[in-house]
């Protein structure tokens with residue numbers, strides 16, 4: 001196929017380039033499209049040829065043909081062979097789409113370092129079991145990302161962010177998708193397929209980004225009147241920069257919690273603790 005097909009068809013084919021699963025989906029799509037295009041040209045070509053060649057003419061008498069066993073067996077077998085080939089290519093690529101690989105050598109050391117950083121019950125872990133597991137929470141109308149690193153067993157103190165997910169490059173990221181209200185759909189086209197966030201369920205996907213950069217997406221399931229504003233951004237940065245960002249995020253949250261605690265204590269002293277929510 002060379003370079004011609006990818007460039008010519010880029011507009012019609014899935015976005016890719018961010019993560020290996022997206023690339024595999026894209027190449028599978030292009031292989032199928034190429035085969036379909038060849039068949040389309042052959043079938044339409046034969047149709048146009050027959051229309052022109054055998055058009056009605058004065059005095060011409062149409063040949064009366066009743067069946068052609070060899071031709072009929074031929075196109076039935078050919079169609080079966082094409083379907084089989086597509087099925088084989090699809091299944092050959094499926095595991096690379098579904099199953100995350102290990103982090104690369106330049107990946108983030110935080111991935112899988114402590115128990116909390118393991119993706120505990122996800123069915124799709126990389127072969128060495130180590131990934132940076134981020135919980136993606138869909139809610140009307142914003143995505144929240146909760147990172148490993150809670151300092152309490154109930155998960156409190158975990159760093160989190162909204163809308164923009166920051167991730168380290170060359171690191172296998174597993175995503176645990178949940179929803180707090182209605183069904184949402186996580187989709188960053190360059191980083192893999194769509195996955196729904198359904199209330200009461202966990203859904204899993206993964207990505208591994210080699211190049212630093214910004215990847216944009218959008219909630220892909222109509223989830224209410226604010227759906228159009230429910231965008232998502234993934235910012236991939238080198239691991240050292242990610243570690244610094246995560247530590248800073250944690251610090252900001254600790255500071256905000258301390259400030260809220262002080263404010264509640266002050267209010268409690270003024271109006272009585274019973275009047276303050278979460279004293």
Ligand SMILES: [Cu+2]
Nearest residue numbers: 184219223230
């Ligand atoms: Cu949504």
